Ligand code: HEM
Ligand code: HEM
């Protein structure tokens with residue numbers, strides 16, 4: 388699985404962090420970031436729900 | 452917007468908004484329209500026709516669509532509540548502007564509302580909630596849960612976040628209470644003028660002697676980018692104050708009422724405190740404290756087999772989207788164990804609530820602590836005697852007499 392984040396779109400809602408806290412975080416500006424080493428989703432099934440949870444389509448997932 | 456358009460769906464005679472009869476259910480007359488598809492027709496108080504969006508998927512798609520505008524300053528932006536008809540040419544940051552203006556303002560503010568920052572506010576909120584409950588228990592065994600509990604929590608939290616000096620709390624809280632609770636627009640204007648004046652002075656003071664609240668950060672960021680727009684900082688503070696106040700008061704009070712009216716759910720929560728965050732999401736879905744949002748189409752938009760024309764007024768019904776049977780099984784059942792994900796209690800798209808994680812922390816701590824510390828809590832009057840807000844306000848009880 389590959390997670391792509393669009394930091395320019397992000398509005399800092401925190402939905403991604405709430406949904407999959409082991410994979411997503413926010414940087415000091417409260418903009419989305421991926422936790423180091425977790426860019427492949429870390430096998431967390433909740434990651435699949437993040438694209439729908441994000442209010443501005445800033446997160447996309449490709450691959451299995 | 453053309454008067455000659457004939458759109459057969461829904462009832463163009465239904466005037467919007469309607470008052471709720473049950474405090475936590477959407478008005479029944481809207482629900483009657485639920486069978487008719489994701490969009491129906493309503494009429495605003497000034498006679499202007501509007502689309503009412505009730506489908507969960509369609510509403511989310513529309514809220515994410517840049518062709519739907521939130522520009523309150525537009526000369527024909529739809530007006531839903533008469534008292535806001537005359538906005539006096541004031542610019543409303545965030546909630547009342549479109550991108551790119553919106554993105555610029557939001558970027559300056561999100562660091563103050565980040566997930567980590569909100570986690571750091573929790574001990575403060577807990578302490579505040581504990582003190583309010585100590586006080587209530589001492590004065591008991593009856594109280595108005597709105598004024599004794601639901602109101603001071605968000606009010607003090609927002610002062611803390613903005614960096615309002617402790618000595619000014621009383622003035623600040625009283626004026627904001629007058630502002631959101633005003634019966635007439637003259638009263639609201641007076642409170643608004645007092646708050647504006649106060650915040651104007653506060654920003655000047657902070658510029659000279661910086662502290663570490665949100666306003667201080669905002670001033671610093673603006674100076675970094677070039678010049679301080681004094682009026683913009685004051686207006687942002689006002690929007691935060693209004694948006695963060697009445698909504699959260701109602702979420703706490705209506706949340707308590709909903710739990711008391713569903714004793715088996717309340718029991719489940721009391722037995723398993725781990726259910727609290729799911730309970731808060733389900734309350735946000737089920738009660739939809741902010742009942743609707745207003746938009747105007749900038750271009751024609753095809754949705755749900757209809758065409759919303761450029762210039763059309765659109766009301767997006769949060770309460771009915773949150774009760775769409777296509778999105779939630781048994782949508783009218785309050786179930787603290789359900790996964791209420793993707794509810795639109797905080798909206799959707801670029802304007803999705805800036806304060807949502809603060810609100811979550813406040814509601815979670817307030818209700819979680821309330822139900823464990825006062826296990827015998829119950830209504831002091833029959834539920835149908837609890838006075839509730841009008842349909843155009845944030846939804847919730849005006850007062851909530853309780854006993855234990
Ligand atoms: C996200 C939600 C909201 C935001 C950002 C917001 C923002 C504002 C701002 C900045 C003003 C001051 C400008 C003026 O006086 O013309 C205002 C006016 C006002 N708002 Fe809101 N508001 C929100 C929701 C509410 C709610 C839920 C209520 C109802 C309880 C409410 C009640 C009022 C009243 C009474 C005025 C006085 C203005 C007048 O009489 O025209 N607002 N709003
Ligand atoms: C349970 C409590 C709350 C509810 C139900 C709520 C609901 C909402 C909704 C539905 C919107 C979207 C409005 C739209 O799209 O037109 C919104 C926006 C907003 N809310 Fe909240 N809110 C709550 C608490 C708060 C708090 C605590 C704050 C701040 C301290 C806050 C600040 C804002 C702001 C600034 C916006 C505008 C964001 C933007 O346009 O980017 N809200 N809120």
Ligand code: SF4
Pocket residue numbers: 396397398399400401402403404418419440441442443444445446
């Ligand atoms: S859910 Fe979307 S908008 Fe919210 S923080 Fe994550 S990426 Fe940003």
